Amino acid sequence: MTETATRLAALREKMRQTETDLVALGPGSHMQWLVGFHPHADERPCLLLVSEAGECFLMPALNAEGSRENTDIAFHTWSDDERPDAALAAALGAIGADKAKSVVLDETMRADFALRLLGALPDAKHTFTGETVGALRMRKGESEFARLKTSAAVADRALQKAFAAIKPGMSEKELATVIRDHFASEGAIPLFTIVGSGPNGAFPHHQTGERKLAEGDAVVIDIGARKGGLPSDITRMAAVGRPPEGYGQVHTIVERAVEAALAAARPGVKAKEVDAPARRVISDAGYGEYFVHRTGHGLGIDGHEPPYITATSETVLEEGMVFSIEPGIYIPRRFGIRLEEIVILRADGPEIFSSLPRDLHVSGA
Amino acid sequence: MTETATRLAALREKMRQTETDLVALGPGSHMQWLVGFHPHADERPCLLLVSEAGECFLMPALNAEGSRENTDIAFHTWSDDERPDAALAAALGAIGADKAKSVVLDETMRADFALRLLGALPDAKHTFTGETVGALRMRKGESEFARLKTSAAVADRALQKAFAAIKPGMSEKELATVIRDHFASEGAIPLFTIVGSGPNGAFPHHQTGERKLAEGDAVVIDIGARKGGLPSDITRMAAVGRPPEGYGQVHTIVERAVEAALAAARPGVKAKEVDAPARRVISDAGYGEYFVHRTGHGLGIDGHEPPYITATSETVLEEGMVFSIEPGIYIPRRFGIRLEEIVILRADGPEIFSSLPRDLHVSGA
Numbered sequence: 270m271t272e273t274a275t276r277l278a279a280l281r282e283k284m285r286q287t288e289t290d291l292v293a294l295g296p297g298s299h300m301q302w303l304v305g306f307h308p309h310a311d312e313r314p315c316l317l318l319v320s321e322a323g324e325c326f327l328m329p330a331l332n333a334e335g336s337r338e339n340t341d342i343a344f345h346t347w348s349d350d351e352r353p354d355a356a357l358a359a360a361l362g363a364i365g366a367d368k369a370k371s372v373v374l375d376e377t378m379r380a381d382f383a384l385r386l387l388g389a390l391p392d393a394k395h396t397f398t399g400e401t402v403g404a405l406r407m408r409k410g411e412s413e414f415a416r417l418k419t420s421a422a423v424a425d426r427a428l429q430k431a432f433a434a435i436k437p438g439m440s441e442k443e444l445a446t447v448i449r450d451h452f453a454s455e456g457a458i459p460l461f462t463i464v465g466s467g468p469n470g471a472f473p474h475h476q477t478g479e480r481k482l483a484e485g486d487a488v489v490i491d492i493g494a495r496k497g498g499l500p501s502d503i504t505r506m507a508a509v510g511r512p513p514e515g516y517g518q519v520h521t522i523v524e525r526a527v528e529a530a531l532a533a534a535r536p537g538v539k540a541k542e543v544d545a546p547a548r549r550v551i552s553d554a555g556y557g558e559y560f561v562h563r564t565g566h567g568l569g570i571d572g573h574e575p576p577y578i579t580a581t582s583e584t585v586l587e588e589g590m591v592f593s594i595e596p597g598i599y600i601p602r603r604f605g606i607r608l609e610e611i612v613i614l615r616a617d618g619p620e621i622f623s624s625l626p627r628d629l630h631v632s633g634a
Numbered sequence: 635m636t637e638t639a640t641r642l643a644a645l646r647e648k649m650r651q652t653e654t655d656l657v658a659l660g661p662g663s664h665m666q667w668l669v670g671f672h673p674h675a676d677e678r679p680c681l682l683l684v685s686e687a688g689e690c691f692l693m694p695a696l697n698a699e700g701s702r703e704n705t706d707i708a709f710h711t712w713s714d715d716e717r718p719d720a721a722l723a724a725a726l727g728a729i730g731a732d733k734a735k736s737v738v739l740d741e742t743m744r745a746d747f748a749l750r751l752l753g754a755l756p757d758a759k760h761t762f763t764g765e766t767v768g769a770l771r772m773r774k775g776e777s778e779f780a781r782l783k784t785s786a787a788v789a790d791r792a793l794q795k796a797f798a799a800i801k802p803g804m805s806e807k808e809l810a811t812v813i814r815d816h817f818a819s820e821g822a823i824p825l826f827t828i829v830g831s832g833p834n835g836a837f838p839h840h841q842t843g844e845r846k847l848a849e850g851d852a853v854v855i856d857i858g859a860r861k862g863g864l865p866s867d868i869t870r871m872a873a874v875g876r877p878p879e880g881y882g883q884v885h886t887i888v889e890r891a892v893e894a895a896l897a898a899a900r901p902g903v904k905a906k907e908v909d910a911p912a913r914r915v916i917s918d919a920g921y922g923e924y925f926v927h928r929t930g931h932g933l934g935i936d937g938h939e940p941p942y943i944t945a946t947s948e949t950v951l952e953e954g955m956v957f958s959i960e961p962g963i964y965i966p967r968r969f970g971i972r973l974e975e976i977v978i979l980r981a982d983g984p985e986i987f988s989s990l991p992r993d994l995h996v997s998g999a
Contacts (some may be wrong), residue, residue, distance in 0.1 A: 295745075309839045311938055312741075331927045332968070335837040349928035350909075350945030376677075376746035380660075381762055383745035397746055421747045471699040474674045544715075563714035573676055580715030601699070 273304050273340075276405065281321060283401040288370035291361075292319040292394075292401060293386055295378030297381040299402045305493040306339040308332040314353045314382050317342070322351060323364040323392040326342075327357050357389055369393050371400050403575050407567060408589040414613055416497045417568065417591060420457065421611060421622035424492055424501035427451040431464075431492075435632040437484050437509055439479045441466050448492050457501075458496035460572055466509075470605035473597060478601055486511040487604040487629075493572055500572045503623055504595060504609035507630040516606075519556070519598050520629055523606045526596035527627065529576070530564055532620045534594070534612065540582035547596040548580060556598045565593035568611055590614045638669050638705075641770065646686060648766040655682040655734035657756075657766060658751055660743030663935040664767045667793075671704040675699040677716045679747050681725075682707070687730065688729040692722050721752055734758050738766050741902050763952045772932060773954040779978055781862045782956060785822065786976060786987035789857055789866035792816040793990060796829075796857075800997040802849050802874055806842045813857050822859035822866075825937055830854040831874075835970035836928055838962060849875040852969040852994075859936055865937045868988055869960060869974035872995040881971075883965050885994055886923070888971045891915040891961035892992065895929055895943070899959070899977065899984045905947035912961040913945060921963045930958035933976055955979045 270278075280303065284292060291508040292298040294317045294620070295323040296310035308315055315327035323343075328336060330348040339345070345360035347353040361367040376397040387395060409417070431444055445462040452459045465475035466482050470489040482488065490590050506520065512514050529546035544564040551560045565578035568591050576584045576592055590613070597607030608627045612619035635643075645668065649657060657666045659682045661675035673680055678694035683892070688708075691702060694715040702709070710725035712718040721846040726732040734755050739748050741762040752760060758884055762768070795816040810827040817824045830840035831847050847853065856869040871885065894911035909929040916925045931944035935957050939959055941949045955978070962972030973992045977984035 310859075330840060331838050335839055336839065348926060348940075352946075354966055374745050374749075376744060378743060378745045380739050380743045380748035381741035384739075384749065384760065395749065474700055476700065509636050576715075 276303050277319065277324065280319060280401060282312050283404060284319075284321065284373075289373050289401060290320060290371050291366040291375045291390075292398070293317070293378075294375040295382055296550065297375065297377050298574070299375050299377070299398060299406070301570050302406050303402065304340055304342065306336070313349075314357070314385060316357075316378075316382060316386065318360055318364060318366060319455055320364040320366040320369070325360050325363050327353060327360045330486050330598060332388045353385070354389070355632045356496070357385070361389065371396070373398055375402075375453060379492065379524045387497045392469050406569055407575050408570060408587055409613065410589070413499070413569065414591070416499045417501075417611070417613075418622050419496070420479040420499045420501040421503065422624075423452065423457045423496050424494060424503045425495070425623050425625050426455070427492060428503060428505055429491060431490055431634060432630045435482060435488070435509060436508055437482055439463065439482050440479050441482070442479060444482070448490075452494040455496065458495035460493045460495055460500055461490040461491070462490065465491075467604065470553060470583075471599040471601050471603065471609065473605065482509050485517055486515055487512050487606065489605050489607055491607065491609065500568060502568055502572055502593060502609065502611055503625070504607045505625060505627065505630065506606055506608065507632060509632060511632070512629060513604055516604065516629070518604055519600070522551060522554045522556060523596055523598055523608050524627055527594055527608050530594045530596065531610070531612070531619050534586060534614060536588045536614060537614060538586055540576050540578045540584040540586060541580055542592070542599055543586070544578050544580050544582070547594070550595060551598060555630070558599055559595060559598045561599060562597065565595055567592045586614055588614055588616055594619070635765055641668050642684065642689065643768055645684060645766060648769060648794055649684075649686065649738075651712050652765045653736055654766060655685060655736050656731040656755075657738045657763070657830070658682070658743070659740040659767070660747055660926055662742050663939070664740045664742070664763060668767065668770050668936050669705055669707065673701045677744075678714075679698070679722070679750060681722075681743075681747060681751065683729055683731060685729040685734070690725050690728050691756040692718060692725045707962055718750070719754070722750070724751065726754060736761070738763055740767075745833070750899045754846040764940065767792065770938050771934055773952055774934060774956050774978065778864070779935065780955070781864045781865075782976070782978075784986055785859070785864050785866040786859050786868065787989075788817065788822045789859060789868045790988050790990050791820070791869060792857060792859070793855060793870055796855055797872055797995045797997060800847060800853065800874060801874055802847055804847050805844050806834070806847070807844060810842045811848070817859040820861065820996070822861035825858045826855065826856070828856040830856075830970060832969060833967050836964040836966050836968065838964060838972065847874050850878055852877050852881055852971065854970050854972055856912075856972065856974065864935065865933060867933055867937055867958060867976055868975065868990070869972045870990060870992065870995065871971055871973065872997060874997055877994060877996070878969055880968065881994070884965070884971050887916060887919045887921060888961055888963055888973050889992055892959055892973050892975065893961045895961065896977070896984050899951060899979060901951060901953045901979060901981060903951055905941050905943045905949040905951060906945055908951070908959070909943050909945050909947070912959070916961060916963060923966055924963045925961060926963065926964060931959045951979055953979055953981055959984070
């Protein structure tokens with residue numbers, strides 16, 4: 270049985286459990302996971318449709334031949350000089366889904382794709398993929414684990430290159446270039462290279478800029494790249510010479526928050542029960558208002574995917590799930606500290622992908 | 635008046651003309667065009683909402699501080715430990731849009747963002763941005779023209795580098811690397827580097843691969859990169875030594891199709907009236923079934939945007955619109971030929987951005 274056949278069978282089992290008549294995926298990571306590829310994504314409606322009876326593509330004619338190399342699934346094509354409505358109707362009819370009452374939509378697909386499909390199914394109720402494709406994607410097999418681990422090792426080495434390169438007067442962008450160049454040298458495609466120096470570190474999603482690193486800066490380095498189709502994601506802290514006043518105490522609190530979340534993560538516990546102890550460590554230390562995000566997110570084909578480790582998530586964690594643990598404290602106008610591990614949940618707890626310590630890296634200044 | 639204020643005023647004028655109560659944009663190019671930036675795009679609902687009375691953001695708390703550097707528009711924030719519904723309701727109320735009856739949705743936003751918004755406005759009818767933001771974005775000013783032209787010049791030079799590098803035995807990916815390296819050397823971010831050699835050229839959206847260029851191959855090179863925030867897009871043809879049998883005749887037909895479309899493009903004509911003459915040249919020559927796509931697409935912040943030059947588009951072309959003219963003929967298992975110009979429509983016809991001829995580049999083999 271091919272991987273696609275196995276995954277389609279697992280999806281149909283989830284569809285029966287959730288009384289779903291139709292699953293519709295756009296050209297993105299859900300489609301990639303299910304059938305191993307996705308056609309070029311643009312403004313041309315393109316959907317993979319799965320019902321109990323069968324599966325088929327609504328396919329822009331332009332992409333039909335190229336996609337045919339990747340799949341045997343039937344195509345209902347439409348060309349640039351016609352609207353896709355007739356091909357969509359034919360596709361729905363071909364798999365007995367033209368009267369679908371309950372539709373699972375790929376939440377990431379373009380709004381116009383989704384509303385066109387719902388327009389063709391006026392009686393349908395929609396949900397998103399959380400209980401079906403999303404639930405299946407959360408648990409990784411050993412081959413995915415091995416590939417994610419390979420990708421993580423590349424990120425570890427890129428981070429070590431960054432540590433070695435840090436010096437006062439270098440801009441954030443220059444440091445990001447060192448990281449990107451290392452990723453490229455190992456055949457990895459950089460996804461993000463956040464370098465938040467000094468006060469910029471207090472913006473969790475800081476856009477790496479022209480600010481020059483200065484002595485006494487704490488520097489948040491949060492990087493990821495895609496290698497072998499799968500992403501990495503790691504955050505570590507560096508200091509340019511002596512860290513700012515009060516840094517060490519806050520770093521210790523974030524480290525304890527990471528440890529508390531790692532200790533709580535076991536199969537059978539809810540995601541919010543992993544978020545809570547990290548949040549409690551930070552709140553109890555008086556920094557609660559400065560921990561402005563969730564504790565973590567899943568990682569697979571997408572850099573952010575379920576399970577999300579939030580204060581309110583009821584998702585029950587299972588063996589084989591891969592997610593980040595990344596609490597942070599962001600003190601406006603001073604510095605930010607985030608420490609991030611990616612883990613796979615084993616029967617006895619989380620296994621960390623990275624081999625780098627979470628200590629502050631002090632670069633000689 | 636700032637550019638944002640000018641564009642918001644123009645948008646409100648379009649909203650009045652189209653009886654639109656609310657425009658909702660996701661973190662993407664429409665938002666970038668309107669307010670000059672967009673926050674980090676991920677699974678967290680983030681919307682820019684514009685009504686007659688005002689404008690505001692639904693903003694993930696995580697991105698609030700970083701975004702505040704870029705805009706004075708009010709934020710309604712929500713954090714990872716709550717759902718965005720209350721913040722969305724507050725945002726709609728703040729601009730008097732909580733009873734909106736007609737909503738324009740950014741067609742590119744995620745399906746879940748759009749359906750969440752429509753769920754909060756159960757009486758609203760939706761359309762997409764074609765008559766409002768899309769219509770405004772089609773006409774470029776001289777400063778956008780100058781920046782697009784700069785970006786196009788970088789692509790011309792990258793293509794010349796590729797021509798110089800072509801030799802038998804080189805893989806498509808290796809040639810793409812030459813192109814990407816050139817883009818990077820000029821500070822441009824590569825967007826796509828399609829190298830379709832020999833029979834691969836017959837796939838319009840071929841994924842550049844490991845196939846090695848061989849003597850007698852025709853090679854489609856379709857490349858683009860972002861420079862100064864704006865993209866380029868150009869396609870030219872190369873041959874490795876002597877082109878395949880019958881190549882010259884087909885190249886001449888595609889060239890005549892380009893010329894026919896260029897001759898037809900004038901302010902006041904419909905987009906389909908530019909597509910038609912290109913299509914007619916190819917059909918009359920007996921290759922109609924091998925011209926599987928539209929004649930062109932607009933280019934601005936997005937590499938593909940309105941106006942689309944299709945067989946059925948009623949869009950009336952206006953002075954200042956920027957779009958591609960790119961007919962092609964794709965002969966399965968043999969070769970493909972596409973020639974692509976980006977033009978800006980002037981009062982007296984199209985002005986071509988590229989300075990490269992459309993002749994076949996024959997590389998010494």
